[in-house]
Amino acid sequence: MAGFTNAAFREIVRGFGGAGLLATEMVNARGFVWLDENEAEHPDRLWGVAEESRPLAVQIWDNDPDTMAKVGRRLAGEYKVSVVDINFGCPVRQVTEKAHSGSYLLRDPMRMHAIISQLVVACAPTPVTAKIRLGCSPDNVNCNEIAKVVEEAGAAALTVHGRTAKDMFKGHADWDRISEIKSHLKNIPLIGNGDLDSAEKVVAAFQNYNVDGVMIARACLGRPWLFAQAAAALRGEPIPPEPTMLEQREVMLRHYQLVIGRFGEEKGTVLMRKYACCYAQGKHGARFFRSHVAKVSTSQQFHSVVDEFFPVVDNQDRATVSS
Template identity: 85%
Template sequence: MPATEIAPLRIGDLVIDPPILQAPMAGFTNAAFRQIVRDFGGAGLLATEMVNARGFVWLDENEAEHPDRLWGVADEPRPLAVQIWDNDPETMAKVGRRLVEEYQVSVVDINFGCPVRQVTQKAHSGSYLLREPQRMHAIISQLVEACSPTPVTAKIRLGCHPDNINCNEIAKVVEEAGAAALTVHGRTAADMFRGNADWDRIGEIKSHLKNIPLIGNGDLDSAEKVVTAFEKYDVDAVMIARACLGRPWLFAQAAAALRGEPIPPEPTLIQQRDVMMRHYQLVVDRFGEEKATILMRKYACCYAQGKHGARFFRTHVAKVSTAEEFHQVVQEYFPVAVPEPTDSRSSQPAPENG
């Protein structure tokens, strides 16, 4: 149970309760996934996949359909954040304004944390910009002006490299430029997702902020860790990322723990399979069976992760290309039972663990 009552998060005039955020994750946090998270509850603020601002402008100017990453945004419940990335202040401001006026989003978030080469080295965006505080300031300040009164937030990493950690300096820049909140992932860009998130460094950033809230992100894969983050580190909210992809009920578990209530148990394996199939149907409804089946392969692997026989299931589901094949593989190979203890005297090999 939390030692003290956890206050709601305030991002500008927006109140986020509980102060648990779903991270924007490219290729994963689309409208179908967000709906599954809402079904369970517990997430105070959901976010889209990150949107390439320059690509959005091109589609707009050529009267093409807006990016699939904005699927569902216009109609789904609020609050909802859309995360965008680029390195040009004017482009970012233009897209931010469109998101506010046309989509009525609750928050416009700026990605200064993505470590992927395509975004950093090729586009000089994402975490690459941590080495250019002045450009970050220009991007944030112009976006804040364009989006007003909708709040603008920023997500960063500790720095570009372990030898160049500048998150405290960057935090000041973010606040001075007018951002309404700062999210920090506790690794550097060079770390990618290796090692452990440094929550001590995340907590230290709070003393470098005057008025805006600090949101901590990294390695939060249990309700207990979420409670610890609030109790041990000076953060105003937390953001859950990779751990929720196969466990969308994690937000509800964390929210209950913050309220001091018993943590809801994990759904049974059969229930988890059913959640995955509902997720699949939502994707089919949007993209049709062929495209949805391809897209669902990676989600299916997430749902099976850590379960007995997961590797065997992944091997088969990675090859499906039709709805019939998907249903058959799930029916035959998705882990729905806990194996009986193996007799140590048996000459048969123990089943493989994924």
């Protein structure tokens, strides 16, 4: 998830446990090559990748097989990542219509095959995986055909988000469609993605649909403990309760320290605004908190807004806003 799943967030998730494979923000392969050729610092989206714990997947995107292979070779050889994942699912216009990448490539299976097959050779023995959507639009659902292409090209696994590119994130993910894809695969695992925002929904996905794994994305942004809850539920154990509001506040502040430790106070504080909004989402007083935290630009301002407006729990164990 571009702009969110950086090294700071991954460290927070890893601290709670439960996630089998963490993934980076998607990396623009062409931009990576330009930085490398001009001896500039590697993309911020690769921050922490070389040093952090494994397993770890790096997701890359572009539409040129040679460029993708060049970057994949570096990721597998120099960075020694666990998995190189190809993003064929991003529906954002800047990636699709402007760069003819992401979900735009679902209309060009042969190009997808070329990208995957060259990456598989370049990254060997590091596995290469692919993430797709159901199709470009509800009138052009071709996920079954694409699944065959992905496997024939040598990918080690396929992840499918249960919406089309045109849907963006509207409506509901179609898990029946995801499940149908399994019959079109011979050997590689199918991973389902979309609308998994609770441990119970994760368990239901495995019980009701023909998938080998699941991916949690947007739902974890303000709840990095969701993976631990889902893992416990899948083991048949009691689901750990949500952290208290005070504990959630401390998680957010820890996250903030990691961000400013990398980017400095000014840039780090601005970057943290969106994360802070995620932590408050769905809580009483969240809108009021967001309106204030969206304006902070210093560490003092951030802590002041959190102290005054971040939702807390009162004596009646209900969410409220401190004053």
